[in-house]
Amino acid sequence: KAGVTQTPRYLIKTRGQQxxxxxxxxxxxxxxxxxxxxxxxGLQFLFEYFSETQRNKGNFPGRFSGRQFSNSRSEMNVSxxxxxxxxxxxxxxxxxxxxxxxxxxxxxxxxxT
Amino acid sequence: xxxxxxxxxxxxxxxxxxxxxxxxxxxxxNPYLFWYVQYPNRGLQFLLKYITGDNLVKGxxxxxxxxxxxxxxxxxKKPSALVSDSALYFCAVRDPTDSWGKxxxxxxxxxxxxx
Numbered sequence: 579k580a581g582v583t584q585t586p587r588y589l590i591k592t593r594g595q596q597x598x599x600x601x602x603x604x605x606x607x608x609x610x611x612x613x614x615x616x617x618x619x620g621l622q623f624l625f626e627y628f629s630e631t632q633r634n635k636g637n638f639p640g641r642f643s644g645r646q647f648s649n650s651r652s653e654m655n656v657s658x659x660x661x662x663x664x665x666x667x668x669x670x671x672x673x674x675x676x677x678x679x680x681x682x683x684x685x686x687x688x689x690x691t
Numbered sequence: 692x693x694x695x696x697x698x699x700x701x702x703x704x705x706x707x708x709x710x711x712x713x714x715x716x717x718x719x720x721n722p723y724l725f726w727y728v729q730y731p732n733r734g735l736q737f738l739l740k741y742i743t744g745d746n747l748v749k750g751x752x753x754x755x756x757x758x759x760x761x762x763x764x765x766x767x768k769k770p771s772a773l774v775s776d777s778a779l780y781f782c783a784v785r786d787p788t789d790s791w792g793k794x795x796x797x798x799x800x801x802x803x804x805x806x
Contacts, residue, residue: 678725
């Protein structure tokens, strides 16, 4: 089975712009979670989607949003980018509520200048 | 609120020696605990989990972890470290009262295995 894929792998944006990141889960997985990884804050949970509905949300401003499509693919969007949004954004997929393991993609490295 | 702590920023060990990476947690009730490893420029790779049952959990690549409820710890161990085990290790906890899969991660421990 193919693993979790994330596109693009690297991205450079300017402050004030917006960005959309994409995640394709493992085939058959219906839950997708997003995490932000930075040297200062470590790994922080952004949100989780299951069956196209947001099920859980972390403590991030409203500039961070996401969605999930009927094929379980997910996108996250960050509007009005700030320098502090520079991070590795990781997507993880799992079968659903009763599945404990989450499988992570390689991440998208976002640099905001 | 749940939390997880990894008291060591870095662990240095010689190849062939035992490796231990420490993790303590704070969560109401019985925790769901996980270990992940991250290699440079890669995502996180699942190693093992504790949900219930035997306190000694065996995982991938020869790793194991021991759940200790009285000490609220979940230390990762490997009897004989390899140079290829050099990576960043994360302990994570999931609140069992949360229906969904939000993970709370520790700060991570860098493992350096020298030949």
